[in-house]
Amino acid sequence: MRALQSLKIVETGLSAAVDAVLPPRCVVTGGVVDRQGMIDPQVWRDLSFISDPVCDCCGFPFEFDVGPGSLCVSCLSSRPVYASARAALVYNDLSRNLILRFKYADQTHAAHAFIPWLKRVGGDMLGRADYIVPVPLHSFRLLRRRYNQAALIAQTLGKSCELPYLPQALKRQRPTPSQGKMDYKDRQKNVRNAFSVLPRYESCLQGKTIVLVDDVYTTGATVKECTKALLKAGAKEVHVLAVVRVVRAQ
Ligand SMILES: [Zn+2]
Numbered sequence: 692m693r694a695l696q697s698l699k700i701v702e703t704g705l706s707a708a709v710d711a712v713l714p715p716r717c718v719v720t721g722g723v724v725d726r727q728g729m730i731d732p733q734v735w736r737d738l739s740f741i742s743d744p745v746c747d748c749c750g751f752p753f754e755f756d757v758g759p760g761s762l763c764v765s766c767l768s769s770r771p772v773y774a775s776a777r778a779a780l781v782y783n784d785l786s787r788n789l790i791l792r793f794k795y796a797d798q799t800h801a802a803h804a805f806i807p808w809l810k811r812v813g814g815d816m817l818g819r820a821d822y823i824v825p826v827p828l829h830s831f832r833l834l835r836r837r838y839n840q841a842a843l844i845a846q847t848l849g850k851s852c853e854l855p856y857l858p859q860a861l862k863r864q865r866p867t868p869s870q871g872k873m874d875y876k877d878r879q880k881n882v883r884n885a886f887s888v889l890p891r892y893e894s895c896l897q898g899k900t901i902v903l904v905d906d907v908y909t910t911g912a913t914v915k916e917c918t919k920a921l922l923k924a925g926a927k928e929v930h931v932l933a934v935v936r937v938v939r940a941q
Pocket residue numbers: 746747748749750751762763764765766767
């Protein structure tokens with residue numbers, strides 16, 4: 692315990708030291724701002740936050756309020772395996788830039804900027820959750836990128852909500868090709884049975900409610916496969932929380 696506390700003091704001290712040496716930069720534009728994790732006020736208004744009304748299941752934003760509990764066309768024709776999904780921002784040039792910088796430029800402090808957004812859209816699911824689990828990266832990709840951005844967001848969110856975070860519960864069983872240009876069908880094929888729960892986590896997941904965290908929700912193919920693995924291992928329900936969501940007309 693004391694070791695943990697000392698580590699915390701060292702971490703806090705390090706973060707203060709880094710802040711003192713490097714000026715805090717906006718996680719979207721890279722411009723200098725007042726404090727770490729802050730967004731340049733000039734770009735703030737161009738970020739497109741998702742708010743109600745949304746599909747009760749997948750969180751697809753509706754143009755008009757169609758009443759509580761309404762489902763989108765896609766969820767009506769095929770209900771996803773997860774209980775619900777929500778995302779903070781619509782995918783556009785700006786949010787794409789935000790995620791790319793976060794992914795490849797070691798903008799790890801950006802995770803802190805995402806937390807209030809995720810808490811706003813994911814309040815209900817976080818209130819019911821027993822655990823937070825990130826979508827895993829395969830170890831090859833982890834080596835190249837040095838960290839898993841979904842795990843970093845999940846860890847920061849877990850700390851902030853005082854929810855246990857299980858970074859290794861889900862495992863990517865095989866490397867899957869990057870999904871950049873794939874459509875939903877190809878993505879579905881690409882990730883089919885790609886995930887499993889490590890046996891040592893099965894007992895703690897029994898009957899539990901999980902919030903599965905990812906940086907971007909594109910077609911939902913990856914999070915649906917992760918959900919299947921968690922449910923198969925005994926979880927009661929899985930909710931998905933992402934920073935950015937691709938919104939295509941249905
Ligand atoms: Zn939906």
